[in-house]
Amino acid sequence: xxxxxxxxxxxxxxxxxxxxxxxxxxxxxxxxxxxxxxxxxxxxxxxxxxxxxxxxxxxxxxxxxxxxxxxxxxxxxxxxxxxxxxxxxxxxxxxxxxxxxxxxxxxxxxxxxxxxxxxxxxxxxxxxxxxxxxxxxxxxxxxxxxxxxxxxxxxxxxxxxxxxxxxxxxxxxxxxxxxxxxxxxxxxxxxxxxxxxxxxxxxxxxxxxxxxxxxxxxxxxxxxxxxxxxxxxxxxxxxxxxxxxxxxxxxxxxxxxxxxxx
Amino acid sequence: xxxxxxxxxxxxxxxxxxxxxxxxxxxxxxxxxxxxxxxxxxxxxxxxxxxxxxxxxxxxxxxxxxxxxxxxxxxxxxxxxxxxxxxxxxxxxxxxxxxxxxxxxxxxxxxxxxxxxxxxxxxxxxxxxxxxxxxxxxxxxxxxxxxxxxxxxxxxxxxxxxxxxxxxxxxxxxxxxxxxxxxxxxxxxxxxxxxxxxxxxxxxxxxxxxxxxxxxxxxxxxxxxxxxxxxxxxxxxxxxxxxxxxxxxxxxxxxxxxxxxxxxxxxxxxxxxxxxxxxxxxxxxxxxxxx
Numbered sequence: 001x002x003x004x005x006x007x008x009x010x011x012x013x014x015x016x017x018x019x020x021x022x023x024x025x026x027x028x029x030x031x032x033x034x035x036x037x038x039x040x041x042x043x044x045x046x047x048x049x050x051x052x053x054x055x056x057x058x059x060x061x062x063x064x065x066x067x068x069x070x071x072x073x074x075x076x077x078x079x080x081x082x083x084x085x086x087x088x089x090x091x092x093x094x095x096x097x098x099x100x101x102x103x104x105x106x107x108x109x110x111x112x113x114x115x116x117x118x119x120x121x122x123x124x125x126x127x128x129x130x131x132x133x134x135x136x137x138x139x140x141x142x143x144x145x146x147x148x149x150x151x152x153x154x155x156x157x158x159x160x161x162x163x164x165x166x167x168x169x170x171x172x173x174x175x176x177x178x179x180x181x182x183x184x185x186x187x188x189x190x191x192x193x194x195x196x197x198x199x200x201x202x203x204x205x206x207x208x209x210x211x212x213x214x215x216x217x218x219x220x221x222x223x224x225x226x227x228x229x230x231x232x233x234x235x236x237x238x239x240x241x242x243x244x245x246x247x248x249x250x251x252x253x254x255x256x257x258x259x260x261x262x
Numbered sequence: 263x264x265x266x267x268x269x270x271x272x273x274x275x276x277x278x279x280x281x282x283x284x285x286x287x288x289x290x291x292x293x294x295x296x297x298x299x300x301x302x303x304x305x306x307x308x309x310x311x312x313x314x315x316x317x318x319x320x321x322x323x324x325x326x327x328x329x330x331x332x333x334x335x336x337x338x339x340x341x342x343x344x345x346x347x348x349x350x351x352x353x354x355x356x357x358x359x360x361x362x363x364x365x366x367x368x369x370x371x372x373x374x375x376x377x378x379x380x381x382x383x384x385x386x387x388x389x390x391x392x393x394x395x396x397x398x399x400x401x402x403x404x405x406x407x408x409x410x411x412x413x414x415x416x417x418x419x420x421x422x423x424x425x426x427x428x429x430x431x432x433x434x435x436x437x438x439x440x441x442x443x444x445x446x447x448x449x450x451x452x453x454x455x456x457x458x459x460x461x462x463x464x465x466x467x468x469x470x471x472x473x474x475x476x477x478x479x480x481x482x483x484x485x486x487x488x489x490x491x492x493x494x495x496x497x498x499x500x501x502x503x504x505x506x507x508x509x510x511x512x513x514x515x516x517x518x519x520x521x522x523x524x525x526x527x528x529x530x531x532x533x534x535x536x537x538x539x540x541x542x543x544x545x546x547x548x549x550x551x552x553x
Contacts, residue, residue, distance in 0.1 A: 014352075110294065
């Protein structure tokens, strides 16, 4: 009985689970190549919706905004996170745990608070406020990752470098940064993808001028389904999967690297 | 003198490293939340948003219709979290303890839905469930129904999609805590004559409890304030906490009431999470004496 449970039922269950997880996305992707405009009727394959997608000025602008916000907030949150984690380690404070709360506060509360604060101080909503919000979100991801990696650093390495006469900047640059490098890359990619996917903060903090891809898809869904959105979703899927692949490859390499050291 | 200043700067370098992120956190997380509390306790209009302090907003929020919406969100969050926990646990168990080859591939497969854009996932379901969507088309083609069924704008659609979107959030923490378990412990338990059931209740479950709790509370908190899924799949009729907040801020333009509503619902969220925390501790204690 137990053997059967393990050998047959459990893999079967996991298989059904994976199908459930992936079926909607697969259907969506297939229908993005549908020629007809009517959603659920297959009338032959074509790339016409992709063609239309690439010629839409609005989508290109939304894409540009999304990319700008993702890159800026990833850079800022990794930089701020690195500084904080390193400084906190040297000061021996537990301030890093304060940043773990960013994921625990419901993001709609953060978004509404920011919106009311920005409008109270007459700060115009736009790309800048989006970057501010996404950097805040990103700090909640970068700081735990960087902190757990930095805690693994053998303190004797740093001491040896300092004993041998290296300045603290030199030690930081040639000992700490190379050690943190994979974690830095992973957290940069993660913040980029979180920023790219975020909806609630963007919805409240973007105002009417700046539109991101998520916001664009939202307004399109509101006005009903169209094959162009299928095509756009497929491209967004590809971008996300690329990021996920990069992250998991990096993490796998990191694990192999650590095994070699120990 | 000059040397001393230089020394001071050098000694305080790490302090200056810490401050930017701290200021960021304070200015854009703590301050907005404090501002929400101030808004909820005050009244005023336009440029004089905070004119005088009052408790009237809270009197208005403590009304049956608002409290019902909060309870509805608690229901939604509880159902999503418990159901996805029960469904995700075996998957995480299988991945962590039974798969030896292709582990990387399976992890990759499961982390894609974790990081896919939420809007894309919702759109995919929208596309399937719509009146002339895939399911209705298939049903009509097979001759099972004459008229298309309206799946959208219902609790069914909201629960289904919530559940689908938050499943991966549950797998990852459980997987990572299951993977840390020393397999020698499980083998020892079998060697000493324990059945699978005893081993599960007394070894595997207690050791994976941190991951279970992390996943549960992550899903619980995130789905409590969910905005996108109820507003797109529930039409404008079924209100949840997230949708009602945006209604107060964007359409009703009554920020004070909205802020009071946020405070009350966050309080309820905290209390219900505490109740679940207590329950989890009870379960852990029970499972340790279970056979």
